[in-house]
Amino acid sequence: MSVVVTAEYKTFLKEIKERIYKAQYDVLKAVNKELINLYWDIDRSIVAKQDTLGWGKAIVETLAKDLQKEFPGMQGFSARNLWNMRTFYLTYKDDQKLQPLVAEISWTKNVIIMERCKDDIRREFYIKATKKFGWTKDVQFHVPL
Numbered sequence: 001m002s003v004v005v006t007a008e009y010k011t012f013l014k015e016i017k018e019r020i021y022k023a024q025y026d027v028l029k030a031v032n033k034e035l036i037n038l039y040w041d042i043d044r045s046i047v048a049k050q051d052t053l054g055w056g057k058a059i060v061e062t063l064a065k066d067l068q069k070e071f072p073g074m075q076g077f078s079a080r081n082l083w084n085m086r087t088f089y090l091t092y093k094d095d096q097k098l099q100p101l102v103a104e105i106s107w108t109k110n111v112i113i114m115e116r117c118k119d120d121i122r123r124e125f126y127i128k129a130t131k132k133f134g135w136t137k138d139v140q141f142h143v144p145l
Contacts, residue, residue: 036103043089
């Protein structure tokens with residue numbers, strides 16, 4: 001049995017597709033927020049252990065190896081990324097204004113902004129602009145930060 005494609009059906013289809021796209025976008029935002037929170041917690045823990053137990057730089061390298069062994073194929077736990085997480089935490093831990101904003105853009109975009117912007121005013125501008133205009137990391141690389 002075939003359905004006659006009417007104007008009403010086309011409108012209905014468009015509405016359903018928009019709901020699906022919105023749901024996909026909402027899921028990506030939620031996953032991103034949880035990922036940023038996870039990275040924040042991991043590095044808060046690393047910094048706390050370094051401060052209270054006197055652990056040095058080797059903890060990051062050792063933790064990266066052990067996490068990669070435990071979660072093979074899962075990206076994000078390289079030594080370099082753990083160092084990025086640590087820098088991220090130390091950069092934003094005392095900044096109540098920027099802390100909630102960083103969860104609104106992807107990890108990669110946060111790392112680019114954190115590495116290229118050396119003051120909070122620029123970081124705030126680029127975080128907000130990235131969110132508002134949907135800047136990709138490629139755009140960020142070509143914008144003079």
